Amino acid sequence: MEHRGVDAAEQAAAxxxxxxxxxxPARTLMALLAAPAGGYTAAELADRLGVSAGAVSGAVRYLQDAHFIRRMPTPGHRRDRYDVVVDAFHSVIIGNIPVYLQMADHVDRISGEIADDEVAVERAASMSGFLRFMAKRMPELVAEWEDIRTSGDFGVDA
Structure with missing residues (x-):
């Protein structure tokens, strides 16, 4: 089997x-990113990565639970194929916004419990503020990305 993009995939996984x-899971995700149309079976992933079927099984479970990849049944075949979910990264980020806000609330409660320690309160306020900032900006950034993606102008200045 041809292994496409192996060096870059391993570097990205690292x-x-x-x-x-x-x-x-990082190695598996990057292998799937470089996979041909239709993804890979677990056996093909194991071959590509040079690992056991058990290692692949745990990795695909982790990635499915995190909504980065999907399992695709193949009609007429016993083996499922795995492929990267389109827009997985920004979907996961958007899905975690409630977690950021809840974490900020907990950090604020910690701050209230340590009110007599100015340094600790400032540290907690900084973390809470950052989490709320991220929760506010992530939808804006994803919307901006959608505009860029739709236009096909990927020459975004970083």
């Missing part, structure tokens, strides 16, 4: 791991 995603 970056995702450094950012906090478990290693095998």
């Amino acid at each position: 970056m995702m791991t450094a950012a906090g995603m478990p290693r095998m």
Whole structure:
């Protein structure tokens, strides 16, 4: 089987791991990103990644639970295929907005309980403020991304 984009996929997976995603789900996600149309079966993923079927099973479960990938039954075949969910990243980010707000509320409660420690209160206020800022801005950024994606102008200045 041809393995497309292996080096870049492994480098991207290493970056995702450094950012906090478990290693095998990161490798699996990046392999699926480089997959041909129709994705890969679990056996093809195991072959591509040079790992056991068990490692792939855990990784695809993690990625499905996080809504990054989807399982696609293949009519007439026993083996399902896996593929990346279109727009997975911004859907996950938008879906986590209630978590950001709830976390900010908890941090505010912590701040109220430590009101006698000015440094700790400032630290908590900074975290709470950042979480609320992210919750407010994420929908705006996703809407902006949708406009860019629709226009096809991916030459976004960073």
